Amino acid sequence: MKRLSMIAMAMAATAALPAWAEYPEKPITLVVPFAAGGPTDKVARDFAEALRKQLGNIVVLVDNAGGAGGTIGAAKAARAPNDGYTLLLHHVSLATSPALYSKLPYKTLEDFEYLGMVNEVPMTVISTKKLPANNFTELRKWLDGHRGKINLANAGVGSASHLCGLMLQDALKVEMQPISYKGTAPAMTDLISGQVDLMCDQTTNTTAQIEAGMVKAFAVTTQQRLKTPALAALPTLDESGLKGFNVTIWHGLFAPKGTPKAITDRLNSALKLALKDPVFVKSQEGLGAVIINDARVNGPEQKQFVEAEIEKWGAVIKAAGQQYVQ
Incomplete structure (x- = not known):
């Protein structure tokens, strides 16, 4: 009887445990x-x-x-x-x-x-290969000379590329025409083909295209250079003249x-x-x-x-x- 009583008490104690005591129990x-x-x-x-x-x-x-x-x-x-x-x-x-x-x-x-x-995730400023600029200094000169004619691609409202684009325009004091796509893939496709000029997007999206030479890369948005081999040579926007720029x-x-x-x-x-x-x-x-x-x-x-x-x-x-x- 004593043994049965102890088992019953243990079962009662287990039943009294809150639902999350054994968490997680399912997917x-x-x-x-x-x-x-x-x-x-x-x-x-x-x-x-x-x-x-x-x-x-x-x-x-x-x-x-x-x-x-x-x-x-x-x-x-x-x-x-x-x-x-x-x-x-x-x-x-x-x-x-x-x-x-x-x-x-x-x-x-x-x-x-x-x-x-x-x-x-850091961001990178990239452009179509058709753009004549080859570094950030040249890019700024090109932007100044093409005010009102610059297309800036993004993957949709609220996307990382949209947000980085807003910050970039604010820092450069150059208004660009945002071109929103339904995702990164179509935006990148049009950038590669030269249908749009620029994009500021995550390294998770841009590293492969930079490595393959399909786009031009000008800078990273962090305040320290990146260690990733394909991006290590890129300057930061901060060191390129946009002091304090830091977007991840x-x-x-x-x-x-x-x-x-x-x-x-x-x-x-x-x-x-x-x-x-x-x-x-x-x-x-x-x-x-x-x-x-x-x-x-x-x-x-x-x-x-x-x-x-x-x-x-x-x-x-x-x-x-x-x-x-x-």
Whole structure:
């Protein structure tokens, strides 16, 4: 009888455990608010595999919910059950959307639990090979001589290339005609063929084309030169005369607001270990991305950083007069 009583007590204690005590017990969905095959999708899939290893080999499924500059996928994640089985991997547009769109179906600083930053991806200023300039000094002279006639490609409103283009125009004080595409691939195709003049896009999109000599590269947007072999010779915009210019496209991990702390703590621990996974590290280095290794891998510091990004990009977007009705 005593043995049966002890078993019963153990069973009762197990039944009384909160639902997240054994988390995770089933596949996790990682919402990516951009199309499959793009740079954020590539980061997400590599990160999902690294995260899987730290969560007991639980499958992490990537759900591409693209559209409206990333706001559709972000809204989907914000509305998901806060049980830890739906997460969001988003980039800088989570911080720019409040300024870009007059209405949003979520609140960036209120509707998510912040789990930590993942990486930062530098940008490169590139042009069609038909452009006569061969370095950034020559490019600036060409821009000054072609005011009102310059086409600047981007992968759509809210995309990394759109945001970098706004910042570049503001720094150069040269207005360019934005040409928006439905993704990076068609934008790059037209740049290569000479249908458009310039683009400022992530190294994850541009490195292969630069290596192949299909486009001209003029500078990187970070304040230090990059170590990636194909990009190491490129000067920074800061050293090229645009003092203080520093733009990277960061990626971070988020969960719906109200996800239990026990789960967010578990995910944060898994994130920190995933960022040290050798396979993930190698894949990011190959893309020219920099894995975050500072305090922003913690939720509170990540949120402070995003809040500062909202303020920074808000000023740029307001100055450019670009706001869209959602």
